[in-house]
Amino acid sequence: MELWFTEKQTEHFGITARIKQTLHTEQTEFQKLDMIETVEFGNMLVLDGMVMTTKKDEFVYHEMVAHVPLFTHPNPENVLVVGGGDGGVIREILKHPSVKKATLVEIDGKVIEYSKKYLPEIAGELDNPRVEVIVGDGFMHIAQAENEYDVIMVDSTEPVGPAVNLFTKGFYAGIAKALKEDGLFVAQTDNPWFKADLIRSVQRDVKEIFPIVKLYTANIPTYPSGMWTFTLGSKKYDPLKVEDSRFHEIDTKYYTKELHKAAFVLPRFVEELTK
Amino acid sequence: MELWFTEKQTEHFGITARIKQTLHTEQTEFQKLDMIETVEFGNMLVLDGMVMTTKKDEFVYHEMVAHVPLFTHPNPENVLVVGGGDGGVIREILKHPSVKKATLVEIDGKVIEYSKKYLPEIAGELDNPRVEVIVGDGFMHIAQAENEYDVIMVDSTEPVGPAVNLFTKGFYAGIAKALKEDGLFVAQTDNPWFKADLIRSVQRDVKEIFPIVKLYTANIPTYPSGMWTFTLGSKKYDPLKVEDSRFHEIDTKYYTKELHKAAFVLPRFVEELTK
Missing domain, CATH: 3.40.50.150 (Vaccinia Virus protein VP39)
Structure with missing residues (x-):
């Protein structure tokens, strides 16, 4: 099974990244927080579905x-x-x-x-x-x-x-x-x-x-x-x-x-x- | 139904664009040619699955x-x-x-x-x-x-x-x-x-x-x-x-x-x- 995370950066366009695993997922007091391990960019912090930062870039x-x-x-x-x-x-x-x-x-x-x-x-x-x-x-x-x-x-x-x-x-x-x-x-x-x-x-x-x-x-x-x-x-x-x-x-x-x-x-x- | 075109830009990463319709698709003598109408970027020329050019950018x-x-x-x-x-x-x-x-x-x-x-x-x-x-x-x-x-x-x-x-x-x-x-x-x-x-x-x-x-x-x-x-x-x-x-x-x-x-x-x- 391949897992892919997709961020809709606009309503009609986005990026998609293959992931090895979800490391953590949580609804905090302020936002949805996901930490995922992607193949291309390494670990990636995602807030409310938007990429915040990745190890690679x-x-x-x-x-x-x-x-x-x-x-x-x-x-x-x-x-x-x-x-x-x-x-x-x-x-x-x-x-x-x-x-x-x-x-x-x-x-x-x-x-x-x-x-x-x-x-x-x-x-x-x-x-x-x-x-x-x-x-x-x-x-x-x-x-x-x-x-x-x-x-x-x-x-x-x-x-x-x-x-x-x-x-x-x-x-x-x-x-x-x-x-x-x-x-x-x-x-x-x-x-x-x-x-x-x-x-x-x-x-x-x-x-x-x-x-x-x-x-x-x-x-x-x-x-x-x-x-x-x-x-x-x-x-x-x-x-x-x-x-x-x-x-x-x-x-x-x-x-x-x-x-x-x-x-x-x-x-x-x-x-x-x-x- | 929503149609999305996804280009795997690497084995593990890509972009995805919602499309209104496929305008033309053909295997030419040299490559696969697709012309699609995307919502975000307008008409888009795709060769062998790779975005070549779009009206918007x-x-x-x-x-x-x-x-x-x-x-x-x-x-x-x-x-x-x-x-x-x-x-x-x-x-x-x-x-x-x-x-x-x-x-x-x-x-x-x-x-x-x-x-x-x-x-x-x-x-x-x-x-x-x-x-x-x-x-x-x-x-x-x-x-x-x-x-x-x-x-x-x-x-x-x-x-x-x-x-x-x-x-x-x-x-x-x-x-x-x-x-x-x-x-x-x-x-x-x-x-x-x-x-x-x-x-x-x-x-x-x-x-x-x-x-x-x-x-x-x-x-x-x-x-x-x-x-x-x-x-x-x-x-x-x-x-x-x-x-x-x-x-x-x-x-x-x-x-x-x-x-x-x-x-x-x-x-x-x-x-x-x-x-």
Whole structure:
């Protein structure tokens, strides 16, 4: 018998992956959580039927969320991750020696628990002493913070279920308040093929709050369309004006200092979404 | 009843698309040809079970195959397309006023016939007077040509079935002979996630023949991994040294002159394949 997991990425299109076994399945307080072992991508975390991360391709997302803003800021010391319970963004953040503290606020403790168990290569740094893990509501955490963080990364699910608040203008205003006066943030903002309206509306909202707003992309094979976008909002530092001397050597499989800038060069139809 | 077409892009991973109807299905002399109407991507040409092109995302591949080499060459007049019976690359080539003649050599006349019928937006320029369409073997056509073309584009299927010869060193040597002394070529070379060995071997072969060899990428949602690579081999002109004044205005949805250069900036794991 062959078992295949299919994610309908849109109503009419999806990906399908052969699986060896289901490692864990559970309806948590917030969402349906499945951990499956696929043949092609290794262990895969699925939330509400959507692929969140896989052993084989996780490095792209985690490197590109973390290193673009961290190299844009000249001296990031205090960093916040909203979501990201698998720990991949935290692992990448810790590669920056300037970072004294990384705080993770994940709403669903089960994501942390099962990522540690089945995705140890990703979650392995969650117990690092430079990391504080908070199981709680990222939206509320942001609302209560003021002038605190150098960099904030929003590593959320799609804007359905628990993450719906994380795509609102009120949330971006909260981020601005939670950041220091020269802070910046990045949020995953889905793909331009099936979610053009989302990208457009986030761009519009963030531009009303941050003076510097840019979109960049990365190729993630298990995400819809294979092209993922990230929206960066910054109070002071421009990701395209980072001087070469600022980049230190870093162990990556996707990110390079050349790609840091090239990732912001958009296909024409994507560029149109930012106007 | 819902009908879904699934392409196994690897033995253990694939995409699946809901279809409204099958428009045509036939075993041609060379391959299985299916033309289907999908809900998400519109009409889709499938050869031997592999998605070749779709109405919705075809512009990426066709623009990126055509415009990168055509803007690299200062005055392309005589251009050859090997494969590409759907006509999309021809359509893009004709946007360059310098091109006096574009020759298409497609082995399977049925691809041309059914693309004209069901993908007229793509195939519509095949009857343009600047175009000569030859139904024949591209490998043999190349072998018989000498010092003839400014630019050659290899728009083939994967290296299975009729296209297997088009991924050999002998073919690249033939291309070098068929090109003028300052000519260049580009070939589609699959994706870095599942076909790393193919990219590596093409790079190795082409580097033995051409002094300038570069790899660039584009995002194509219906192709495996969403990240497609193109290998460019050139006798004289470097695609990264095109002066800004060389780019004329062109009607595109993906290609821009900025992306022309950014597309060559590779993720680290892809860059490794070119070394």
